[in-house]
Amino acid sequence: MNKASKKTAHQLSARSLFIWRAIQIAVWIVGASILFNLIFFPKLGIHLFWNILIPVAPALLVVGVGIWRNVCPMASNALFARHMGISKRKKLSISQSGKLNLIAVIALFLIVPLRHAFFDLNGFYTAMLILSLGLIAVVTGFFFEWKSAWCSGLCPVHPVEKLYGLNHQLSLPNAHCDRCHRCVTPCPDSTPGITPFSSKKTKVHKVSGFLMVATFPGFVWGWFQVPDVDGISSFGQLLGIYKMPFLGMLASIVLYLVLNYFFKKKELVAIFSASAVSCYYWYRLPALFGFGLYPLDGVLVDLSGVLPSWIFTVLAYTTTLFFFWWILFKKPNKFSWVNRPVFAEKE
Numbered sequence: 001m002n003k004a005s006k007k008t009a010h011q012l013s014a015r016s017l018f019i020w021r022a023i024q025i026a027v028w029i030v031g032a033s034i035l036f037n038l039i040f041f042p043k044l045g046i047h048l049f050w051n052i053l054i055p056v057a058p059a060l061l062v063v064g065v066g067i068w069r070n071v072c073p074m075a076s077n078a079l080f081a082r083h084m085g086i087s088k089r090k091k092l093s094i095s096q097s098g099k100l101n102l103i104a105v106i107a108l109f110l111i112v113p114l115r116h117a118f119f120d121l122n123g124f125y126t127a128m129l130i131l132s133l134g135l136i137a138v139v140t141g142f143f144f145e146w147k148s149a150w151c152s153g154l155c156p157v158h159p160v161e162k163l164y165g166l167n168h169q170l171s172l173p174n175a176h177c178d179r180c181h182r183c184v185t186p187c188p189d190s191t192p193g194i195t196p197f198s199s200k201k202t203k204v205h206k207v208s209g210f211l212m213v214a215t216f217p218g219f220v221w222g223w224f225q226v227p228d229v230d231g232i233s234s235f236g237q238l239l240g241i242y243k244m245p246f247l248g249m250l251a252s253i254v255l256y257l258v259l260n261y262f263f264k265k266k267e268l269v270a271i272f273s274a275s276a277v278s279c280y281y282w283y284r285l286p287a288l289f290g291f292g293l294y295p296l297d298g299v300l301v302d303l304s305g306v307l308p309s310w311i312f313t314v315l316a317y318t319t320t321l322f323f324f325w326w327i328l329f330k331k332p333n334k335f336s337w338v339n340r341p342v343f344a345e346k347e
């Protein structure tokens with residue numbers, strides 16, 4: 001073991017490993033049940049996926065992104081081959097890894113608006129989306145080492161993890177990689193203070209980092225300005241679901257470029273991170289209870305005839321204050337999302 005690995009080594013005991021595996025299997029079963037419901041009981045499946053799991057996810061990424069990295073069912077799919085010892089364990093070059101990051105960001109911006117026309121209202125389409133992504137995750141795991149191709153590459157949630165997980169406060173073991181094979185540089189799991197700008201080896205890395213930070217608050221804002229529609233029957237309708245998110249992105253870029261003169265890059269990333277997640281809950285929490293801009297969209301339980309609307313105004317300000325405090329003002333953490341395991345001997 002070299003000096004560096006001695007400092008950063010955090011091996012799981014057999015007992016911890018057993019507990020983490022049990023949690024991973026349990027979360028995977030929950031994921032599979034949601035998928036089953038999306039196909040066979042779509043109304044329930046849509047509630048479980050779009051109105052419970054997804055609304056909880058951004059807050060989880062902010063406070064403890066490492067938990068998600070350890071238990072995400074899609075990661076379990078991607079790493080199945082590696083755990084079974086049947087992965088070809090190829091290494092991606094820096095430039096390939098940058099390209100995967102950019103594809104992930106573009107996929108995020110293309111897929112999320114489609115929720116309005118297809119996924120939010122249709123359990124089967126959502127199930128097909130999850131199955132397709134799951135299949136890609138499994139296939140990448142058969143070829144590439146550990147998390148390089150999916151969890152830290154193509155997964156469209158990964159850019160959001162890097163933007164929101166700036167000041168997570170939990171120090172956890174890495175419950176997947178048993179040894180570190182340096183499959184991705186910098187490793188988002190093992191690098192303290194990782195941001196979307198941390199990988200700046202190539203132009204493509206820089207573009208994906210910029211796109212994610214500078215546009216995301218506007219994208220989130222624009223997404224909530226669009227009502228759900230049942231399917232797409234014309235090109236105009238298709239443009240309609242992308243127009244506001246893309247206009248929001250443009251406005252966000254202008255704001256980023258202006259603020260760039262006044263703030264250091266690290267501060268700017270934190271401001272845009274807090275703005276995006278606050279904007280999400282500003283609109284999403286009222287919508288879950290029937291107080292959204294479009295009162296029939298994304299409702300978990302309709303409490304509009306029961307609760308006064310000012311409660312959600314208070315809630316919106318409270319969540320915004322919380323996320324700005326947590327991301328910008330809370331004492332910065334000194335550790336990575338999960339601890340790096342012992343380095344493997346060079347092969």
Ligand code: SF4
Nearest residue numbers: 177180181183184187
């Ligand atoms: S800890 Fe090492 S092996 Fe695991 S994803 Fe990071 S770089 Fe790859």
